Amino acid sequence: MTINPDLQGRSYPAAEVYDVGREKIREFARAVKATHPAHFDADAAEALGHRDLVAPPTFAIIVAQKADAQLIEDPDSGIDFSRVVHADQRFIHHRPIVAGDRLVAELHVDGVRAMGGGAMITTRSEIFALALGSPSEGAREPVATATSSILVRGEGQ
Amino acid sequence: MTPTLAELTVGQTIGSRSIDVTRSDLVKYAGASGDFNPIHWNEAFATSVGLPGVIAHGMFTMGSAVQLVSDWAGDPAAVVDFQTRFTKPVPVSDTTGTAGAGAVIEVSGAIGALDADAGTARVDLTVTSAGQKVLMKAQAVVRLS
Numbered sequence: 001m002t003i004n005p006d007l008q009g010r011s012y013p014a015a016e017v018y019d020v021g022r023e024k025i026r027e028f029a030r031a032v033k034a035t036h037p038a039h040f041d042a043d044a045a046e047a048l049g050h051r052d053l054v055a056p057p058t059f060a061i062i063v064a065q066k067a068d069a070q071l072i073e074d075p076d077s078g079i080d081f082s083r084v085v086h087a088d089q090r091f092i093h094h095r096p097i098v099a100g101d102r103l104v105a106e107l108h109v110d111g112v113r114a115m116g117g118g119a120m121i122t123t124r125s126e127i128f129a130l131a132l133g134s135p136s137e138g139a140r141e142p143v144a145t146a147t148s149s150i151l152v153r154g155e156g157q
Numbered sequence: 158m159t160p161t162l163a164e165l166t167v168g169q170t171i172g173s174r175s176i177d178v179t180r181s182d183l184v185k186y187a188g189a190s191g192d193f194n195p196i197h198w199n200e201a202f203a204t205s206v207g208l209p210g211v212i213a214h215g216m217f218t219m220g221s222a223v224q225l226v227s228d229w230a231g232d233p234a235a236v237v238d239f240q241t242r243f244t245k246p247v248p249v250s251d252t253t254g255t256a257g258a259g260a261v262i263e264v265s266g267a268i269g270a271l272d273a274d275a276g277t278a279r280v281d282l283t284v285t286s287a288g289q290k291v292l293m294k295a296q297a298v299v300r301l302s
Binding site for chain 2: 024027028030031032033034035036038039048050054055056057058061062065066081082083084085086087088089090091092093096147
């Protein structure tokens, strides 16, 4: 199956809410071998001026890859997940992600470029925090922009 | 001591570290991140798709490499922009039942640029494993006072 060229410019609206928990921040921090106390100890995070535990710089990948899954699993995308290779990744943080944040991600397909029998697909997740205590339709604050390119290898690549 | 922008110069190193990686670390990262692609934990699957064996998640390498910058900056939230290209896979051999690492990732960082107006320093990371550069253009922009 080939990659659908009409994917470029497509967007997927924010779907489910991701609740950032303290234990998830600690678990992710241990998994990337982070030892900074701001990931583990709320007092240490507060001493640096943060509301709660601070997520490591690549934590947003959890939310971004959930957003990407909407595209990869879209039946008309033509993407075979077993042939996907991560080519590049960038995170721009508009403000730190901290425990207690309620995050949503909007996915934008910024580029689709044929490469051999496959394609390079660039996506951008705009990640927002819902205002605390507000319903999901309420105010939201930009938190991070995660851009990633995946190479979908063609047959024989 | 937290670094300040005024005392930094381009080319100055921020240090280095070496990260031992085991298959168990990849399983842990899979669980923590939600990325369960079997190329990161199943040898038979990895070789069936043409890989030399189980490889580390690119995001494991990226995420562990930036710890050098978080610790140097004194606050992980100081990393306001972080990007890389994944150029070579990091094969992790099976050392289950031994004390050995399945791969070692070597990370070093140097100041690549300073922007006094924005109040930021760019740290360029060199990330290698088994003598090969596994990340390219690994750049972390850090906000400093």
